[in-house]
Each structure stands twice: as C-alpha cells, then as structure tokens.
C-alpha cells in the first residue's frame with residue numbers, strides 16, 4: 323500500500339491550510355505495509371520536526387531533500403518531537419539529533435523506552451510471543467513471526483529525550499502553543515499535539531483517514547507491575563472519545579491525507595468496532611475458542627500472515643464483550659479461551 327489518493331480539492335485545501343500555519347507534510351518511504359509515513363516540518367522558532375521516518379538511507383535521503391526544497395537542512399532542526407514508539411516514526415531520531423543538535427521532546431514514558439531501543443524492542447517481542455502462546459497461535463508460526471519482527475528492528479533507533487512531556491503540558495513555540503495530550507490505544511505512548519487557536523491536531527497514528535488504526539496489544543511501558551492483559555481497544559475507544567470532544571478543523575495524521583471531519587471519522591470507527599464485536603460474538607459457540615481460532619474464522623489466511631495484528635483485534639473486541647457481560651474468558655493456566663456468557 324502506498325499513500326492514499328489525494329482527496330481532490332478538499333485535500334489541496336487542507337494542505338494549504340496547514341502550509342498557511344507553517345506546517346509542511348513530508349511523506350517519507352518506509353519498508354512497512356503501511357507505506358509512507360508523514361513527518362511534519364513546523365516553520366517556527368524553534369524549527370520543529372514532528373516524527374522522523376524509519377532508519378534507512380532512502381528515508382534519510384528523501385527527508386533531507388524535502389527539507390532542502392523548503393529552504394532548510396537537517397542541521398537547521400532545533401526541536402524533534404516524537405508522536406509514539408513505532409519505528410516508522412522515530413527511526414532516524416539518533417542520526418537527526420546528532421547532526422542537528424536539536425532538542426528531543428516526547429511523552430515522558432518514552433524516555434526510558436528510547437534510551438535503549440533494541441532492549442525495549444526485544445522485551446516487546448518477548449511479550450508478544452507470550453501473548454501469542456497464551457492465545458493459541460501455533461508455536462512454530464509464533465517463532466517465524468518473531469524472527470521476522472526481529473529482522474525489522476534495525477529500522478528503529480535509540481534516542482535521548484531532552485524534553486519529557488506530560489499529558490496536559492503546553493509545548494510553546496514562538497507562533498503557537500501545542501497542548502500535549504496522551505491518547506493510548508494504537509500504542510501505549512500515542513501522543514497528539516493540539517493547536518487550539520488554529521483548531522488543528524497533529525495526531526500521529528491515533529487517527530488515520532484512509533485506514534483504521536490498529537489497537538495493538540503492547541507491552542505496558544509505565545514501569546508499574548502488569549495487571550493482566552493490556553486492554554488496547556478499550557483504551558483506544560476512550561482516547562477516540564476524548565479526541566472527539568476537541569474543536570478541530572484539521573487533523574494531520576501519521577499516514578495518508580489530512581482529515582477534515584474528525585467527528586464523522588471517529589463515529590465511523592466506533593461503529594466499525596461495534597459491528598466487529600457483534601460478528602465475533604456470533605462466531606462464539608458453547609465450545610470455547612482461542613483468539614487465534616476466532617481470528618482464523620474471521621480473517622482466514624490473514625490470521626496466519628498477520629497473527630499478532632489479528633489476535634490483537636480479537637482480544638480487543640473480546641475485552642469489549644467481556645466488559646459488556648456477554649463473553650467469559652476461561653484460562654486453564656496455559657491457554658485462554660472465550661465463550662458466550664449465558
């Protein structure tokens with residue numbers, strides 16, 4: 323998948339609106355299925371780059387040329403802001419920070435995570451292996467998927483966060499103030515930046531226009547002892563509802579084109595999750611099923627090639643149904659299975 327088709331006149335209008343605010347979208351290539359990732363250059367004091375693209379020569383080259391075309395260079399960057407922990411968004415962090423000497427701002431939870439990216443990613447992979455084992459993914463498939471994941475790790479990067487941000491903080495630039503809002507769900511560190519005066523939101527992967535954001539089950543990064551499985555979709559829905567309340571004219575997402583009607587988009591996403599939960603509920607039988615069995619029934623072969631993504635989806639919707647009293651989770655100490663509540 324590459325970039326979404328520009329949405330015609332409206333897309334052009336949105337880009338003009340953003341450019342008028344001194345924000346330029348730079349879509350950098352990634353080796354991932356999602357296609358290009360959006361970095362945003364904010365021409366302000368300090369000169370700010372939101373997200374970096376993955377750690378690859380091709381991405382660095384394209385980013386560098388795009389900055390040049392706008393009359394800047396990597397060395398000119400004064401502040402780098404990271405929206406979340408995924409490597410397509412932060413892989414060039416170490417290189418860009420070293421070459422520019424820019425400050426690095428990110429959610430405070432990301433500081434320890436980024437100090438040693440490789441160790442964090444290894445811990446994430448071990449966590450994912452345990453989730454897959456517990457939810458019925460065959461061991462040989464989990465092993466193959468684990469090694470595929472590890473082979474992509476070099477696209478990430480460590481980095482030193484010099485300005486840790488907290489939910490509700492203001493990131494103040496000369497010509498604008500960005501309110502920092504923690505919006506976990508797609509990842510535990512999702513952070514969005516709200517320019518209240520311009521009714522604009524820089525959203526990372528919290529809200530995407532052309533595809534729904536994956537509520538991946540991720541290893542908690544709060545440092546507190548884990549209490550059961552993380553509830554990524556429940557968190558994500560709460561985050562979307564909070565974003566729905568913001569007054570916004572333009573959302574600048576981490577992939578694809580700008581979003582102009584965030585409430586309609588969020589309502590559509592919420593309905594999609596309700597539909598999916600209902601469909602999965604209908605697939606349940608008195609004979610309890612694992613998340614992997616449910617994913618295979620729902621998505622066929624995609625449940626094999628994208629086992630982690632699809633069991634994350636199933637578990638998220640089981641969590642909604644459990645919270646609603648419609649499903650029970652039974653755990654024999656080895657494998658968890660789901661059945662209708664009555």
Ligand SMILES: [Zn+2]
Nearest residue numbers: 406408508527
């Ligand atoms: Zn992401």
